[in-house]
Amino acid sequence: MTNHLATIFSQHSFLGGCNRAFRHKWFDEYGWWFVYSSKLDGAFCVCCALFTKPADRKKLGVMINSPFAKWHHKSDVIGHHPKKVSHAFAVQEAELFIQSVENPETTIPILTDSIRQINMDENRHILKSVAETVLYCGRQCIALRGDNEHLQSQREPQSSNKAQPTGRTQPSGNPGNFLALMKLLANHDKKLKQHMESPKLRNATYLSPQTQNEMIDVIGKLMIQAKIVEEIKEAQIYTIMVDEVTSHNIELMPLCIRFVDKDCNIREELLEICAMARITGKHIASTVKGVLSGLGIHLADCRGQGYDGASNMSSENVGVQALIKKDAPKAVYTHCSGHCLNLVIAHSCAIPIVRNTLDKMKSTVLFFTYSPKREGLLKEVAKKGAQSMGQMKPLIDVCRTRWAARHEAYSHFYNSFIHIIKSLEVISLGQHSDEYSQDVTTGWACQNKVEARGLLSGLETFDFVITFVTVYQFRSHLAGITVKL
Numbered sequence: 001m002t003n004h005l006a007t008i009f010s011q012h013s014f015l016g017g018c019n020r021a022f023r024h025k026w027f028d029e030y031g032w033w034f035v036y037s038s039k040l041d042g043a044f045c046v047c048c049a050l051f052t053k054p055a056d057r058k059k060l061g062v063m064i065n066s067p068f069a070k071w072h073h074k075s076d077v078i079g080h081h082p083k084k085v086s087h088a089f090a091v092q093e094a095e096l097f098i099q100s101v102e103n104p105e106t107t108i109p110i111l112t113d114s115i116r117q118i119n120m121d122e123n124r125h126i127l128k129s130v131a132e133t134v135l136y137c138g139r140q141c142i143a144l145r146g147d148n149e150h151l152q153s154q155r156e157p158q159s160s161n162k163a164q165p166t167g168r169t170q171p172s173g174n175p176g177n178f179l180a181l182m183k184l185l186a187n188h189d190k191k192l193k194q195h196m197e198s199p200k201l202r203n204a205t206y207l208s209p210q211t212q213n214e215m216i217d218v219i220g221k222l223m224i225q226a227k228i229v230e231e232i233k234e235a236q237i238y239t240i241m242v243d244e245v246t247s248h249n250i251e252l253m254p255l256c257i258r259f260v261d262k263d264c265n266i267r268e269e270l271l272e273i274c275a276m277a278r279i280t281g282k283h284i285a286s287t288v289k290g291v292l293s294g295l296g297i298h299l300a301d302c303r304g305q306g307y308d309g310a311s312n313m314s315s316e317n318v319g320v321q322a323l324i325k326k327d328a329p330k331a332v333y334t335h336c337s338g339h340c341l342n343l344v345i346a347h348s349c350a351i352p353i354v355r356n357t358l359d360k361m362k363s364t365v366l367f368f369t370y371s372p373k374r375e376g377l378l379k380e381v382a383k384k385g386a387q388s389m390g391q392m393k394p395l396i397d398v399c400r401t402r403w404a405a406r407h408e409a410y411s412h413f414y415n416s417f418i419h420i421i422k423s424l425e426v427i428s429l430g431q432h433s434d435e436y437s438q439d440v441t442t443g444w445a446c447q448n449k450v451e452a453r454g455l456l457s458g459l460e461t462f463d464f465v466i467t468f469v470t471v472y473q474f475r476s477h478l479a480g481i482t483v484k485l
């Protein structure tokens with residue numbers, strides 16, 4: 001080692017009146033930044049030479065851009081070098097560089113990256129809960145929004161809403177199903193709880209109505225719709241079904257696609273609900289074409305169209321079916337069988353004897369369901385009369401126009417008919433008082449007795465019984481058809 005150093009530092013120069021050379025002990029005299037180049041026979045500051053910014057480098061000279069070898073000026077040049085501001089910066093840069101090589105995990109970029117990663121993980125965790133909650137509400141068909149979307153509002157004592165002198169209806173403080181579910185999840189999730197109670201960024205809580213809508217859009221468009229479109233493209237040929245409905249004064253047009261999937265199941269899927277400015281054949285047809293082409297579904301592969309019989313849909317010149325056929329000649333138009341069936345049933349309701357029967361049935365149902373006392377009597381009569389409680393189910397109100405879908409209501413009425421007659425006899429005529437408790441057999445108001453007598457006389461007629469049984473019988477056949485259409 002000594003020989004080696006002797007060789008390195010053996011270059012002598014005649015300077016300041018005598019031969020001078022670099023000395024090894026100078027390494028100890030100055031800092032670690034001080035280095036010697038045997039090739040150039042001069043000293044450098046390694047920090048300044050390597051870490052000075054290019055812009056500052058031009059102003060600097062010896063020990064940085066060129067070697068220092070005037071050893072007789074050593075103390076002036078080398079001794080003063082550490083006092084330079086540029087040197088202090090260069091040393092700092094060099095130390096950071098060494099640290100980043102020796103302990104990479106402590107450097108700022110790595111630390112920033114790991115903090116970013118932690119934030120990303122936390123945000124993903126929270127977004128996952130948000131997405132799951134939105135999906136849950138969607139699957140269960142429950143509304144997301146509440147009338148007062150503040151998590152804190154539920155904690156306020158209910159007494160604060162009491163005794164409003166103005167008599168105004170106060171908000172219930174229900175934050176809605178979405179926020180309530182998020183709160184429930186947070187009870188079992190520390191990260192979520194912390195986020196909901198004190199979010200790191202108040203403008204990024206992921207709980208706002210906007211986030212809920214964005215989440216619904218993302219799930220609806222990018223996941224559910226994309227999957228359906230993929231399956232339709234796989235099936236290639238398909239049929240379209242379109243209808244219009246008015247909701248909150250907005251004309252909406254649901255577009256459904258019927259196709260056979262790869263497992264040979266006949267599928268009917270809702271593809272899009274479009275808000276319509278106008279509902280002429282031209283507008284509907286162009287909207288349908290726009291939606292399909294936007295999703296990359298070829299209209300030429302359409303083999304069928306099913307709409308209601310309205311002229312804007314069915315017209316051979318300006319109807320949707322004619323306009324679609326221009327681009328898809330093989331798309332056969334069929335008047336929707338479900339609509340046809342409903343029209344037939346609705347027309348049958350117009351027959352006076354059927355209409356009277358249904359009106360009597362509806363009045364009877366309302367008579368019992370609108371009063372807990374009358375319903376209590378019916379239940380007691382049914383309980384004693386029926387072989388088991390299972391036979392007696394609550395009477396369901398009957399909707400005349402959509403009655404194809406209300407088979408249950410007729411079935412319950414049919415099964416409860418005897419009990420209904422008996423209950424009406426109890427109320428109107430005071431009969432069967434020995435069979436049932438006094439609570440339900442006595443104390444009927446005069447108005448109730450009159451109504452019950454009217455209903456009883458209506459239900460006991462030959463016309464009613466025959467018509468009801470006929471309607472009930474043919475309806476029971478329709479129940480299966482309705483499901484299959």
Ligand SMILES: [Zn+2]
Nearest residue numbers: 045047048087
């Ligand atoms: Zn330096």
